[in-house]
Amino acid sequence: MAERLHITADRNGTVEQLLARQPGLSRRQISRLKFLPAGLLVNGIPARSVTPVKPGDDVSLWLHESSHRNPVPYRILFEDALLLVVDKPAGLVVHPSPGHEQDSMQSVLEAALGHPLYLKGRLDKDTSGILVFGKASWVPSLTKTKKRYLALCHGQVQPQVICTPLKLRDRTMVPSLDGKSALTYVTPVRSIPGGTLVSVKIEHGRMHQIRAHMASAGHPLLQDPLYGSSCECGASATEGRAMLHCAAVTLRHPVTGDRLDLAARLPDDFMALCGVSSP
Incomplete structure (x- = not known):
């Protein structure tokens, strides 16, 4: 809800x-008003942050409740003064x-913590799993981060390395000789009815790299709406959610240089489809 x-x-x-003089309004909240229809008005007229005002002008804006009626079910995997690592649910x-x-x-x-966060990695909306944030703007990029993904793929997958270059076409990545380099290392974990649970490591980190590479190898992710496979396992799961988990x-x-090894358990929809614990 909003007021x-x-x-x-x-x-x-x-x-x-x-607005900067108003208690309880952060710079980030103010900057997001431009995304909202009629998010910021001066005397009833759409305005921007640089719009001049004079004494007596009415400035109005939309404020959203910081608490959610349906709280997002995330888990904190690690937190200190500089880093926050969470297990992101699919669909967010x-x-x-x-x-x-x-x-x-x-x-x-940010609403829960009361201060800004700074992304140090990305996941697609429907990809679940580990996501890293910095708590200060000066926290450097984590360039040597290594990730392992789990995916449910169509068919019986064999161990393989996929090195097909990828190129963006419309909204998807397609194999192309003039595309960007991409390496995907695939290791089968176990077979499930109609598919295979695989462990995946990547280099380069291109958009949709795992989804595009597995589809090009003839093993698209189960339920992937862009790269093509419906669920054939006979179990219920979220429709349209490509089965990929960091x-x-x-x-x-x-700062400390300490090695952090973080793990996120298999989400419930993975468990429903393959009936295993996180390997």
């Missing part, structure tokens, strides 16, 4: 300067975007 907040300007300046976008200003993983965590991450702490 309309009205503020009367008390001096000459800009909307941004006026990672960062705020038009239409997802308040219900992204980042927004939910199960393990190894990284070096940006």
Whole structure:
């Protein structure tokens, strides 16, 4: 739910300067108003943060409740003064975007913690698993992070290395000789009815790399709406959710240099389809 907040300007300046003086409003909240229809108005007219105001002007904006009626079920895997690592559920976008200003993983965590977070990795909306945030803007990129994914794929998958270059075409990545380099290492874990649970490691980290490579090898992820396979396992699962999970991450702490080995258990929809615990 949301409510309309009205503020009367008390001096000459800009909307941004006026809002910055209001307790409880963060710079991030203010910047997100531009994504909302009629998110920011001055005397009833759509405005921007740089719009000038004078004493007596009515500035109104949408404010969303920081608490959620249906809390997002995430787990904290690691937290200290500089890093926050969570197990993201499937179906949740990672960062705020038009239409997802308040219900992204980042927004939910920032509302719970009361301060900004800074993404140090990405996952697709429907990919579950480990996601890393920095708690300060100066936390460096975690360039040597190693990830292991679990995927449920169509057919009986053999151990393989897929090195097909990938190129963006429309909304999908397709094999192309003039595409970007991509390496995907695939190890079968066990067979399930109609498919295989595989462990996957990648280099380069291209958009949809695992989904595109497995499809090009004839083993698309189960239930993948873009790269093509419906569930043939006879078990219920979330319709349209490509069965991909970031199960393990190894990284070096940006300050202490300590090695962090983090793991996220198999989510319930994986368990329903293959009936195994996280390997």
